[in-house]
Amino acid sequence: MSDAESRLDGSEVTVEVLTWVNRLVGGSGSGSVAFREALEPDDSVESLLRRFSQHHPALHAQLWERDGAITENLHVLVNHKMIGDTHTLRSRLAPGDTVSLLGQFSGG
Amino acid sequence: MKVLHIEPEKCTGCLRCEVACSYVQSGEFNPSKSVIRVSAFERGHTSFSPYTCFQCAEGWCMTACPVEAIDISAVGAKEVQDDQCVGCKLCTLACPYGTIFYDPEREKAFKCNLCGGDPQCAHACPTQAITWIEDFTQDWTGAFAAQRSAADLARIGATNGR
């Protein structure tokens, strides 16, 4: 999906869906599936994801808890940094940012 | 006719069929009372297959019974009638597959009765290695067992001349 990245214009962000989570957006469950998503004014990480997931019912069903929060089962990264580091879910996104969704792993 | 169709390639050896079967057979979770039994066919504790009554053509157990305690049920199972069975074990001796057993507690023979047409082993199997479908009874496991045990057999052969 380098194609998507190279053609980003000033008003878009990349949403990349990694690991098994990309099965929920039509991927194979491995590697990365990336999308361009138009950025709207005042878009936060959360509002962008909310709009993005509307196009992907399987993801939508798993991403949002009943109370509207993002499920604990996914990690959200902005520009390859975990939420909480440089961004929170309410942080504004800038054009060219990359939001990543991937599965959580623990234990084993 | 529906049969218990077994695909050993799909069996993971979890023995959930035994757990479910034993409940139907004995009212408790007790795999020694299960009439479907999973064995490993490869060294290293792997390559498993379930094994149960084939409901064979003439029913060696059924014809051996001196008191006609084994009938054929509506779904084609050779079925032990507990009230008739005296526990003489002739059926266990006659069956060349080893799929009819004796319960010393109840003093009765017992075997697969296809759960009256709703086999619980097939329900319990998480991988559909056991299904209840229209087919002809056949040797489900022979080729699989031969293939998976070939390496062991070679090893045994290699130590033969020792």
Place this chain on the structure above:
Amino acid sequence: MAAKRHVIVGGGTAAINAITSIREFDQGASDIVLVAEERPYSRMVLPYYLGKRISRSHVWTLSPDRLAALGVTTQIGRRATALDTAQQRVTLDNGETVDYDDLLIATGSSAVRAPVPGADLPGVHSFWTLEQADGLIAEVKAGSEVVLVGAGFISFTILNSLVKLGVRLTVIELAPTILPRMIDPNGAAIVTRWLEQHGVTVQTGVRLNAIEEVAGRKRLVLDGGGELSADVVIMATGIRPNLGWLEGAGLEMGRGILVDDHMRTSAPNVYAAGDVAEAFDRVTGQRALHAIEPAAMEHGRIAGANMAGVDRAHRGTVLMNIVDVLDLEIASFGLWDDADAESVAVEKPSQWAYRRLLWHGQGEAMTGAIIIGISEHLWATNDVGILKGLVQDGQPMGAWKRAMMDNPWELKRPFVATGHVGRLLQETVLGRPSTPADEVNAARWVSPEAAALAAQTEV
């Protein structure tokens, strides 16, 4: 044209199977006459009757209703006394005669007592017929001292019941080990220990010289001066086929009536089955007397099919026995006693487990086996039947033979991996490809008259 008349002499397992087979194939097109001394019952269940595990009514096999349903005419309570193969005629003990188009001799066998003084005293029992079972039941009480003379299969079938009835039991045997015609000395030693641990006294290598009546009890005088005292003596010293009535009939005889693979005797239209028939042994291919229930069943079924005009050959019976002693299972198959065999024997003393596998002439096909184990362990495996399957199928095991010699405890893998299941699934006694439920209804054939009667009574 008059319907063909089948005459069956004897009411045991062979006879019953012959009758049901005839009906399965001819759907009632023939006449069947059953000549039996007693109302048919199952000998196999008598030990359970003795042990009060089943009711007396449970021993009957062919009830009058069932006989009627099968369209069988009966001469119950009659004994055949002579056979005229030229006239195709059987004479009964009341002087009547029955003519046959074909005849099945299935007169079974009788218990034989050791020929010692006192063997016929009251209180000395055999256990073979229902009448004898009734006689024994009347005498055996909890706390009775019982001596079982003979430690063979028949003895062992009633041993459980006797112990459960609470008798004090002693078993004596002429041979050096118990169950001499069923298991080898290693196995016998395990079973003997088990018996002793369960309070049964076992004496082997002991000859009984006489039985005496002393103050209402029996005294058993043994060779070498020993003696035993008992309330009840049971003689389980063997059985002999009932062939006396055939003297002069001209049938070819060995130890029994010689039959071919269709259960045909040397006389035209005369068949023999069960304990009287010297038929083929599956493993040796030679004729032998197999006085065992499965042989009677197979013989009867084959004879019945052929009598019904359906050509069916028998591949021979696997010699096999199973008996348990207080939940220790003991079984043997085929040529378990073969001096000319390569064999392996293993034991797990703490588990009371033992097995021997035998390979005749160092061949690659397993030809015999012995298995012993505690019931609750043994029946958690498929091994009993698998041993039968291996002997029955008789296929070379190739490299698996070595595996089985190395580890005789693991039978299922060699059995399955060598394709026995696939071959055995092709095999049935009567050679039918399959038995869907509707065909079984044929096996349970009911005459139209009986069906009509049943329909009426249901209303």
Place this chain on the structure above:
Amino acid sequence: MLVTEKKRNQPAGYAGALLRVDLTTGRLWEQPIDDEFARSYVGGTGMGARILYDEVGADVQWNDPENRLILATGPLAGTPTWGSGGLSVVTKGAITGGATSTQANGFFGANIKSSGFDGIVFQGRSDQWVYLYIHNGTAELRDASHLLGLDTWETQDHLYEELGLSGHQLSVYSIGPSGENLIRFAGIQGDYGHVASKNGCGAVMGSKRVKAVAIVRGNRGIYVADPRGVFRTADDIAYQMRTELPGQNFYLIGTLGGVTGLAPVGGLPIKNLTTNILPAEADMSKWEPMELREGFDHRGHQCNACGMHHCHMQVIRDGVHAGDVVDEPEYEGWVGAGWAWGCTDRTKVSWMNTQCDRAGVDVNEFGWVIGWVMECYEKEYLTRQDLGGIQAVWGDADAAYELLQMLCTRQGFGDVLAEGIKRAAEHLGGPAQDCAVYTMKGSSPRGHDHRALWPEMLDTCVSSTGTLESGGPTRPQELGLPATLQVQSPDDVPRQVALTLGRRHFEDSIGTCFFTTSTTIAAIAEAVSAVTGWNYTKDDAMYLGRRTAALMRAFNLRSGIGPELERPSARYGSTPVDGPAAGVSTAPHWDHMLDTWYELVEYDRESGRPLPELLDRLALPEVKAELWG
């Protein structure tokens, strides 16, 4: 030999007795499990913690005969609930000198219950090496001298032949050479690939001279209170596992997704935490989960009644070990037997993982030990001579295998490594010590880089069990946590670890696998209720879990393990120098996180003691008396 009668009035779901074994005297006896004990401690870790607390005093060391080694299962074991073969091991461990709770699965739980017991409690020390044989209510110590030196798989192979059993007819849980030689991170391995690996429980077993526990799949049935309910709750959990997160992922691929899933967040440990940049030579396409599975001939190898596509065997396709049957590594195995020390050849890692299982060592600690040795070798803190000629170059699987042999037999420097990463590092001291990954309690982390995953670092450090105590938060809202948990938030992290405390203790008490209970605690409690007939709620489950946690905490305080040890080693707590978590650090927040955690779990911040009010609520007056006078 102990011969027991079949029980007729045991609590539903239980075999009804623990098998007690005094190795010193050779005496075996039954400790009946009555309703009250079953209800209060459930099984596994719960019962183990109670026995440990009651019977092992302050002056008892891990290798003293008076230590107890408890191997127990729980009420769900042997039922149709997925993964119901569970074993939980509780003891005073060789690594921390404190309580241990470590699990394995396979068929232990199902087989031991069918043979008449819910668990085994070892005490004393045998003169001779023995193995414990259990069959249908009988138990017997048997000579094991002929099994010495065999690895865990060979031990099971050997007992199969010796006992004339095969496949699932026999479960063997044994120690390998590592346990025999008292390697401090030796575990107990069973049924080819299931390891209770933490806190040196295998060394404890070795110190008692028990080589193995051999359990025949017996014929004692398990009575349950509500059989239909047992099937229904099992089906409900299975349905959730198949269709909903987080279980769905484990259902489909087990833990195989960990390597590619953790790398993007900086959670994949590479070369002893020296970097988080994937090595150039690593072909990550081969590490995608389905590629890992399909890169080998794989064979199902599930635990009792389990429908997960989790545990498998693999047949190695190529290389010198082609044709070998190995256990498909868990995520932890891929790391400990490879990534942690720079080996990214999946075939070599897979093979090495099984060598660790066979030797009976904890693969996590193995990874940290080898990673540390290789780093020290690179930095010349350790020379080839120190290592008996081994060239411990990053990623060299042959060197790692030689080091494994060396430490399992305590030869040369292996004797130092056998003491575990903390003690080995302290032995060398200086800058070498600073490279080692461990906690001050002596334990080492799982195979994640916790510098990016703070909850696990905090959990590992405050734990009383020798490893993660709370575990990951499954369905956190159920426990009053927000759904979205920020794993690098100084406020969220201690809340998450604290409010989850107790869940794992309950899960590890019921006889199942924690992967197959990746569902709500309410659903788990309902399954336990169906089996036992006791109406457990979510709150009951957490209460019982918290109680077990408090017992273990009290035991650790008695053993001299307090809050002062609750921090990571220098490297473990360091700041990632590169990769996704570069610059992120727990250090500035550590005290704050501990403060918050202590407040929420209601333990005293200074002394570490559970507060009196908590102990009152948990109905543990004897613990209160011991801790507070």
